[in-house]
Amino acid sequence: MPVSAGQDPSVVTVLHDGDTPPGLESRTDGTRLRLASTADELAAALPGSDVLLTWDFTSDAVRQVWSAELTGDLRWVHTASAGVDRVAFPELLASPVTLTNSRGVFDRPMAEFVLGAVVAFAKDTARSLALQREHTWQHRETETVAGKVVTVVGSGPIGHAIAHLLDAVGTTVRLVGRRAADGVHAFDELPGLLPDTDYLVLAAPLTDATRGMLHAGTIARLPERARVVNVGRGPLIVQDDLVEALRGGRIAGAALDVFEVEPLPADSPLWAMENVLISPHMSGDVVGWKDMLVELFVDNLTRYRDGRELRNVVDKERGYVSSSGGQA
Known part of the structure; x- marks a missing residue:
């Protein structure tokens, strides 16, 4: 209306x-x-x-x-x-x-950002840069991106854009939304998708249902090789639980663009973790x-x-735009 x-x-x-x-x-x-x-x-x-x-x-x-x-x-x-x-x-x-x-x-820019994070992890880019600064020549083998399983939580336009780019490089992408739809898993199916997930991408809106969705219990269902990429909102993750999982090698790494507190405090342990990529809430800012x-x-x-219909009217009960373009 x-x-x-x-x-x-x-x-x-x-x-x-x-x-x-x-x-x-x-x-x-x-x-x-x-x-x-x-x-x-x-x-x-x-x-x-x-x-x-x-x-x-x-x-x-x-x-x-x-x-x-x-x-x-x-x-x-x-x-x-x-x-x-x-x-x-x-x-x-x-x-x-x-x-x-x-x-x-922000759809395409954020999708490119996620693709960049996946490639950076697979090709060990952070380690290459660190070795370059040390003037150290150290040959290593890296991972392929093709064939990896990516679970994307958030099936709105941003999630679909992420899926499109990651599909183009040969990954298997599974979208998770509020409810099941064509090609989309329901949110309550997520625990069953985690055990074989190589990359867990969080691109969901922050709602009562998604707040704190990644905690010690859900992290425990991920394989040790898994990496987490968060371009949604910081409070989607219980940050202390993620820190402990990263410290203990429970998961392999994380690329974080958003945080519980922004700017990320200087004393956060995340800054010093070699398996963490940090960016200052800029994934969509091109x-x-x-x-x-x-x-x-x-x-x-x-x-x-x-007096015409407005674009992007937010459904106040759901907390996101629920009209054409896919679920959030």
Whole structure:
């Protein structure tokens, strides 16, 4: 259903971190923009705004200031991220405000990132770089990628993009979603898929069902050769359990782009582990990604002002976009 009909002009509040959406003002003719970078500024800007763009999708400011008094005019919240966990708090979910996300922008970049992690593990790239720094010539044998079994948790567009690329290099990919569908295993089938998994890729949204899904018990079902790749959300993993498994050789390695606490604290044992690849929540951030985010928002803003259906409307009960394009 359309959010409304004929919202012209609109008042859009943009929550940012000092890095504002590139070119947004020039592409939103007839729209009044209010910029806020702190919770106090957001509280001052929200009254009278009918649209909120959370450009800074790592901020908790929306949750901090949300109240009926400040958000009474708000009709639509859009987050510049695929995940909505920062804005999917009970008060917003219970409100009539429509929530949309930036699904579609990150699919291919994140799939390429996962493919890169799989290849890096198979070809022992981290060790090669360490030996290069030491000026050490040490011949080794490496693994093939073809024939490996990859279990991807998250069967939305990102999961499907990951499966497409990994299938192209000869792996056997099994997608896991909320429920069974054509070519997709149900989430409750996951324990039975783990014992022969070479790479476990987490690309699921953070929901009550997925929070802490990888813990000591599920790790114990993985073979010792398994590697974990997390490009979803940090809290999908019980991090202390993963650290212990890596220390004890219970699994072979992990490529982690997201963490329970971000930035990853300097004293985290993960930093010093030779079998861990760490990246700072950047798996989907390729050259031009901010322009793509703006393009998506502007398209939705045009739809909103015309009273048309918005793209990427989040199902508030499920916590992700559940319309066409595959389950999350």
